[in-house]
Amino acid sequence: MRSPRLRYLAAAAAPLIFLAGCSPESSGDGDDAAATSAPGDDAATSAPPNGDLADIAVDTEGDEPALTWDDEPFSDGDLPFVAAGTQTRTLTEGDGDEVAEGDEVEVQYLAVNGTSGDELVSTFPNDESVTLALGNEALFPAFREGLPGTAVGDELLMAIPASEAFGEAGNPQLGVGPTDTVLFYLAVQNTWEPLTEAQGEEVEPEEGLPTVTMGDAGPEIDVEGVEAPEQLVTQPLIQGERPEVVAGQTIRVHYTGVKLSDGEQFDSSWERGEPTEFPIGVGQVIAGWDEGLVGQPVGSRVLLVVPAEEAYGELPEETEGQTAAPAHELAGEDLVFVVDILGAS
Template sequence: MRSPRPWLAALAAAPLLLLAGCATEGGDGDAASQSDDAAVTSAVADGDLAELAVDTEGDAPQITWNDEPFAEGDLPFRVSETQSEDVAAGDGDEVAEGHEVQARYLAVNGTTGEQLLSTYEADETVTLDLSNENLFPAFLETLPGRSAGDTLLLAIPAADAFGAAGNPQLGVGADDTLVFYMEVVSSSEPLTSATGEAVEPEEGLPEVEADGASAAQITVPDGTEEPTELVSQVLVRGEGAEVQAGQTVKVHYTGVKFSDGEGFDNSYDRGEPAEFPIGVGRVIPGWDEGLVGQTVGSRVLLVIPAAQAYGEAPADTDGATAPPAHELAGETLVFVVDILGAY
């Protein structure tokens, strides 16, 4: 069953690739586990990040250890505190706390020597949202004050990465050090509302008044024809990158019912944007189809027929109406969505 909040189901399924693990509250068992981790860490001397370098001669960078492939070094490579080494200095905009940083990176497991993650094979960047307190503590502490164009090596202990839980999805154990080679491509303040060129909407659509700071005012004029197909109307055309299926989008939105204009949900009342994967079936189909291909910074009016929202209302059976599958089943929905980011 889908929630009327279209991102809710998505949060549980979103891949937490660069987010810190949440500590489990508990009693003696947790203390014993932490003690065991500390004992393992103390049994291995800290590695020296200065012994590592980056080979950029091939198609993708490779981390080396004393001029040999990292995996052929004297594993495990482990540190008890985050270490960083500058590879090259940039001269771009300074990274500030709370910025959104576009970066390229390569990550290696210091225990096994195996490559974990890389943006280079796909020739892409990722966004590190420094306003997200769940991002690796190492990134939150190390990146502010650097400049766009900087490249660096980072050795990150478990405590500043996934925590004691590790990340089984990636094959990272509870005491594994992560080694990153990172390029800071750009840094900017995060968007808080749509910004770009205003677009005159087609006639016959719901009317919108929006200031980007509070829930949009959406009016469905009397006589407005209810569409039978999805309407995705750009109201403000942003200048950012196109949203791609599989990305996580950050949005502010307002939702009302077409039938009576009654609001049923908005992100502004919660005081923060919503984030969810797009284009992969984690939200109602009208969101997936209507937002993929739009540009970051855009404000989009979505008018979504029931079939692409929460389904049609159940038909009468022997004079009795079956309970609806969802409280919004059978409703055409109207959303105004500000696309603030896509990662």
């Protein structure tokens, strides 16, 4: 049975477990990566490779899939399971589209610590999925190199040694020590080429909103006659057809922003010539973006009209005849954005 801690971590950790670059550094205060492994892990540091995926299977009879080792629960096997190098085994061959290099691949997965036998993260209990961007250099090489050539419908087992996963730092957040092999069961659900612009069904916007005209250098936004918003306005202009953005993901977007007061453009990734990436729904961007983009399908083009309090804040109030300098040059401004959501992982 999975612990409440692991259930709590699942949503936040699901995208991160595939990224070597996201592993935390050891704190050096005694509560380091090695402390996350099972008792007796000193032996694991010198344990010879004994891991063979031919001995591992997946039990799908219960409510959730679980790994077995020689037909017994994985945790009852001859732990630690130590792989000398990345291993991949196809359990079921699908008949869907083939995954190409650089694709974005939607998967469900279960991850298990080969040292302790503990389940780390599973997307199956809540019927969730994760999108892996195979063009992301931070993604484990096992996925960037092993998933191209598979097909939608494939079910795979992977064993990835520490040296090819999180390395000597381990990943304390996930409960992975510096010598732990991680095993994955993956079900490939979909695959597609990365988007360069919004793609989906056009949506007729509500009246009274800024008008948007797409040009070669991105959107032109006309704010003439538009009233200041009392609250955030989120208006899809194109409804995407890919999975919805989930808080905690990193999204890839093109965007342009203008001030509602005079229509002056203050930023545009289109003009810079490349999209930008950032975590969403976790307070790393303005509140209007966190609220307005989470839940939108990838592929969408979204018009956001953001009141100042959900952008860069209101102007400071005058106190005893003095006004403090604003924290941001756009403080006090209602803002308008057009955002193409190109990917989320």
